[in-house]
Amino acid sequence: MRVAVVGLGKLGAPLAAVLASKGNDVLGIDVNPEAVRRLQEGVAPVQEPGLQELVTANAKRLSGTTQLEAAAECDVTILLVPTPSDERGAFTNAFLLDAIERVGRGLADRDGYHVVVVASTVMPGSSESELRPAIEQASGRQVGDSLGLCYSPEFIALGNVIRDMLEPDMVLIGESDARAGDTLEALYAGVCENDPPFRRMSLVDAELTKIAVNTYVTMKISYANTLADLCERLPGADVESVTGALGLDTRIGGKYLRGAIAYGGPCFPRDNKAFAVLARDLGTEAPLAEATDAINEAQSHRLARVVLAQLGANDSVGVLGLSYKPDTGVVEESPGIALAALLAESGVREINVYDPVATDAATLVLGDVAHPCASAGEVLERSDVVVIATPWREFAHLPVERVADRDRKPVVIDCWRLLADDLDEAFTVVRLGTPLETHVAR
Numbered sequence: 338m339r340v341a342v343v344g345l346g347k348l349g350a351p352l353a354a355v356l357a358s359k360g361n362d363v364l365g366i367d368v369n370p371e372a373v374r375r376l377q378e379g380v381a382p383v384q385e386p387g388l389q390e391l392v393t394a395n396a397k398r399l400s401g402t403t404q405l406e407a408a409a410e411c412d413v414t415i416l417l418v419p420t421p422s423d424e425r426g427a428f429t430n431a432f433l434l435d436a437i438e439r440v441g442r443g444l445a446d447r448d449g450y451h452v453v454v455v456a457s458t459v460m461p462g463s464s465e466s467e468l469r470p471a472i473e474q475a476s477g478r479q480v481g482d483s484l485g486l487c488y489s490p491e492f493i494a495l496g497n498v499i500r501d502m503l504e505p506d507m508v509l510i511g512e513s514d515a516r517a518g519d520t521l522e523a524l525y526a527g528v529c530e531n532d533p534p535f536r537r538m539s540l541v542d543a544e545l546t547k548i549a550v551n552t553y554v555t556m557k558i559s560y561a562n563t564l565a566d567l568c569e570r571l572p573g574a575d576v577e578s579v580t581g582a583l584g585l586d587t588r589i590g591g592k593y594l595r596g597a598i599a600y601g602g603p604c605f606p607r608d609n610k611a612f613a614v615l616a617r618d619l620g621t622e623a624p625l626a627e628a629t630d631a632i633n634e635a636q637s638h639r640l641a642r643v644v645l646a647q648l649g650a651n652d653s654v655g656v657l658g659l660s661y662k663p664d665t666g667v668v669e670e671s672p673g674i675a676l677a678a679l680l681a682e683s684g685v686r687e688i689n690v691y692d693p694v695a696t697d698a699a700t701l702v703l704g705d706v707a708h709p710c711a712s713a714g715e716v717l718e719r720s721d722v723v724v725i726a727t728p729w730r731e732f733a734h735l736p737v738e739r740v741a742d743r744d745r746k747p748v749v750i751d752c753w754r755l756l757a758d759d760l761d762e763a764f765t766v767v768r769l770g771t772p773l774e775t776h777v778a779r
């Protein structure tokens with residue numbers, strides 16, 4: 338098929354490359370000329386593992402333009418533009434509407450069947466109330482005639498976007514009508530390598546399912562973090578044992594059930610807020626979503642208290658891991674950055690930071706409150722207390738030789754229980770989710 342992907346960002350760029358890798362002719366569109374120029378030159382517009390290789394291998398099926406109207410030359414247009422949250426926490430559709438109107442104007446000048454697919458995260462109800470009228474007005478077509486409308490979000494984790502697109506647990510398709518859904522199912526069936534179930538439904542059901550998945554997953558994370566907090570106060574407890582067994586119950590499942598620190602990134606933190614806004618707008622409440630969010634917001638303070646309890650006067654702190662999760666350089670809502678900022682507010686005199694890919698991005702956010710380091714070893718050398726905030730694999734093997742001649746062993750706060758037990762010789766290891774001396778009531 339000929340597919341236009343509008344928005345060549347963290348999701349759109351990998352989707353364009355994945356679609357091209359399965360034989361589709363893909364037109365990548367973005368208002369940012371730099372993203373388009375990169376695609377045209379065979380350079381991945383964003384950093385994502387495996388993306389550059391896919392772009393290079395499929396360059397002949399990937400073209401780019403800043404002209405949104407050109408999407409009309411394709412059979413399907415997939416929109417992956419931002420839907421930033423407003424001050425209430427609701428997702429906003431201004432970028433989507435702008436994109437849809439321009440795509441619609443292109444469609445007005447052409448014949449032939451076309452499906453517009455919204456893949457951005459939207460408030461449930463958006464497709465019917467705002468997006469359908471906008472595309473109908475701009476294109477002069479009626480949805481259901483020569484125009485189909487689908488809502489089909491991606492379920493991906495940054496750092497694993499390509500694999501997640503090729504092997505999704507399910508493909509969710511909200512559809513205006515069967516022809517639109519059939520067209521999109523045919524496209525995605527040709528992309529998926531694992532024969533996933535397709536769930537086809539109304540537009541609003543798909544919109545609600547997307548946000549329900551994320552609020553449910555984050556509820557599990559906040560639940561596990563609550564267990565970790567309890568275990569830190571309960572003599573002999575170990576959150577890993579508890580969640581390990583809990584997850585074996587098939588009614589619960591073990592994924593995302595890991596007691597550690599806050600979830601972050603561009604999606605999870607805003608989904609519960611939007612869910613709660615939706616409930617309020619519908620005249621009800623969503624206390625589970627509100628509690629999930631409130632528990633998450635409390636996690637950086639919980640961690641800062643653990644760190645401060647380990648600090649002597651004038652001690653320095655190191656933060657290892659500044660991206661919000663491993664295998665990505667994204668620093669939005671990063672727990673490592675939140676911790677560094679809280680420690681600075683508390684008057685910690687020196688905060689040393691390092692991340693395998695995100696040190697520069699984090700330094701832009703933190704400014705001069707943190708000292709950027711070139712390696713985990715440098716952080717160790719300069720710091721009395723070191724926190725492993727992001728579970729990058731390299732942090733499981735800290736270079737002990739860098740602290741061998743220190744009089745006082747550095748404290749390492751291991752939020753994800755990465756370190757091998759034999760490192761207890763080199764460091765004083767504090768494992769979150771196990772009893773903390775400072776927390777257990779005597």
Ligand SMILES: NC(=O)c1ccc[n+]([C@@H]2O[C@H](COP(=O)([O-])OP(=O)(O)OC[C@H]3O[C@@H](n4cnc5c(N)ncnc54)[C@H](O)[C@@H]3O)[C@@H](O)[C@H]2O)c1
Nearest residue numbers: 344345346347348367368369417418419420432436457458
């Ligand atoms: N990043 C994630 O992990 C993730 C996961 C699930 C869902 N989503 C959702 O997917 C959507 C896109 O997210 P993202 O992370 O890829 O965003 P992004 O900010 O990385 O990229 C968005 C791209 O859209 C372009 N753009 C903005 N306005 C445009 C317009 N009017 N026309 C054409 N291009 C335009 C931008 O220049 C940018 O390149 C959002 O709704 C987001 O909530 C993101």
